[in-house]
Amino acid sequence: MAKQILKVEHLEKSYRENHILHDINFSIDEGEVVALLGPSGSGKSTLIRCLNGLEPYQKGNVIFNGKPVVPTEKNWQKLRQQIGMVFQSYDLFPNLTVLDNILLGPVKVQHQSREAAKATAEKLLDQVGLREYENVYPRQLSGGQKQRIAIVRALALNPELMLFDEVTASLDPEMVRGVLNIISKLAQDSNMTMIVVTHEMNFAQQIADRVLFLEDGHILEQTDGTKFFVNPQTDRAKEFLESMDF
Amino acid sequence: MSSWQVIQQGLPLFEKGFGLTLWLSFVGIIGSIIVGLICSLLQYFQIPVLSRLASIYIEISRNTPLLVQLFFLYYAFPVFGFKLNAELCGIVGLIFLGGSYMAEGFNGGFDGVSKTQVETGKAIGLSRLQLARYVVFPQGFTLSVPALAANMIFLIKETSIFTVIAIPELTNTALDLIGMYYRSNEYLLMLVIGYAIILIPLSIILTILEKRVRYGTFGN
Ligand SMILES: Nc1ncnc2c1ncn2[C@@H]1O[C@H](COP(=O)(O)OP(=O)(O)OP(=O)(O)O)[C@@H](O)[C@H]1O
Ligand SMILES: [Mg+2]
Numbered sequence A: 001m002a003k004q005i006l007k008v009e010h011l012e013k014s015y016r017e018n019h020i021l022h023d024i025n026f027s028i029d030e031g032e033v034v035a036l037l038g039p040s041g042s043g044k045s046t047l048i049r050c051l052n053g054l055e056p057y058q059k060g061n062v063i064f065n066g067k068p069v070v071p072t073e074k075n076w077q078k079l080r081q082q083i084g085m086v087f088q089s090y091d092l093f094p095n096l097t098v099l100d101n102i103l104l105g106p107v108k109v110q111h112q113s114r115e116a117a118k119a120t121a122e123k124l125l126d127q128v129g130l131r132e133y134e135n136v137y138p139r140q141l142s143g144g145q146k147q148r149i150a151i152v153r154a155l156a157l158n159p160e161l162m163l164f165d166e167v168t169a170s171l172d173p174e175m176v177r178g179v180l181n182i183i184s185k186l187a188q189d190s191n192m193t194m195i196v197v198t199h200e201m202n203f204a205q206q207i208a209d210r211v212l213f214l215e216d217g218h219i220l221e222q223t224d225g226t227k228f229f230v231n232p233q234t235d236r237a238k239e240f241l242e243s244m245d246f
Numbered sequence B: 001m002s003s004w005q006v007i008q009q010g011l012p013l014f015e016k017g018f019g020l021t022l023w024l025s026f027v028g029i030i031g032s033i034i035v036g037l038i039c040s041l042l043q044y045f046q047i048p049v050l051s052r053l054a055s056i057y058i059e060i061s062r063n064t065p066l067l068v069q070l071f072f073l074y075y076a077f078p079v080f081g082f083k084l085n086a087e088l089c090g091i092v093g094l095i096f097l098g099g100s101y102m103a104e105g106f107n108g109g110f111d112g113v114s115k116t117q118v119e120t121g122k123a124i125g126l127s128r129l130q131l132a133r134y135v136v137f138p139q140g141f142t143l144s145v146p147a148l149a150a151n152m153i154f155l156i157k158e159t160s161i162f163t164v165i166a167i168p169e170l171t172n173t174a175l176d177l178i179g180m181y182y183r184s185n186e187y188l189l190m191l192v193i194g195y196a197i198i199l200i201p202l203s204i205i206l207t208i209l210e211k212r213v214r215y216g217t218f219g220n
Helices: A044-050 A073-079 A100-109 A115-127 A144-154 A173-189 A200-205 A235-243 B003-044 B052-062 B066-080 B086-112 B115-123 B128-165 B170-181 B184-218
Strands: A004-017 A018-031 A033-037 A059-066 A081-085 A159-167 A192-198 A209-214 A218-224
Touching: A004 A044, A018 A192, A018 A218, A033 A044, A033 A200, A033 A235, A044 A159, A044 A192, A059 B086, A081 A144, A100 B128, A115 A144, A144 A159, A144 A173, A159 A218, A159 B086, A173 A192, A173 A200, A192 B170, A218 A235, B003 B052, B003 B128, B003 B170, B003 B184, B052 B086, B066 B086, B066 B128, B115 B128, B128 B170, B128 B184, B170 B184
Parallel strands: A033 A192, A033 A209, A081 A159, A159 A192
Antiparallel strands: A004 A018, A004 A059, A209 A218
């Protein structure tokens, strides 16, 4: 049986009196790819941000590698080395070169030697085809290149779990493919465990071992990837897929 | 006497006043930046008690005129047994005023760093201190430069108020000369030129600096 990486139990989240997530339960095993799908405003970003402590939650447990997380900022800060996250807005640090963006975590947070961290970074840059850009500043890159660097920056910490929140949503169409390919390769070649929020249904179908379908802060269904896209369990998921032109 | 002679007559005193205005501004600005930075850091890191004191100071400083602050230092302080000379009063007053403006300038810069930048920094495991050092401060300082530059110009102009406690800076010199020789046109012209010589080059330099720093940090 595969090792369980993350488990979420009875998670509840509200912003003041506004209840956003209701009794969220799921788990993810090592090497598994979970696509988190649902209409806009259903709580996908909120949920994924709870999983690395960027959003506080009011009730429930997040269990990482078998240990319940005591949700203090200090604990989350340590765990974030193991739980990488990439955002829609990529947000490279404009004041640092590409290489320094990537090295910041390994060198300052993990206290790796610069040489060792640089070797890893260059290997990763090679994999995303951006090795020759290591000394440029983010302003000299296209959106797609920035997002690929942002992925490398997260991977440089050697995380056990990756969270992707609509990482192609702000890219020009011709850039989307390249970024999605990198994520697919990460799943296939590196067997990375990941939770992916995306509006790219073809991509989700191709990559997802399992789909969590979220609506109004409830998980309406958890279905195998192969099944969800051809035969979703709920009418809401069916409507959702139709609305996505899928 | 021709205007030219009047001007020549006033020149030595004006040079002195000019030097004094420059000196007081320089010390006042440096002091204000130090005080402002300290206050801003106390607030950024939410240091208990001290950050509260910093905000009280900022409120008082921003909501009282420099004139009143100077009177207080010069006339009221001696009552408590502290006697400061006029120049020291001027510098302390200017720093008291400028410190809060500079603090607000720094605060504005730090606040201007986007929330997503901060979150991305957190997401790679940076601690609060590391986040400040590698992400928020480098970008925040850049964002605060325009406000700091405007404050510098503002503080230099505020030194003209020192005349009320008889510091012989530029404005005081001009008023004295007018009082002595009754030639206000010439001396007021010299006064305007005196400030222009300081302020115009400075504001050009600061504008260039703003652009450079901005480009260095954000590339636009
Ligand atoms: N900071 C916040 N304060 C209050 N309400 C919030 C906040 N962030 C999100 N919400 C609310 O939480 C709900 C879920 O938002 P969330 O961003 O998680 O949705 P989403 O599924 O990611 O949507 P999208 O597909 O548009 O990104 C929405 O109703 C939103 O208005
Ligand atoms: Mg979202």
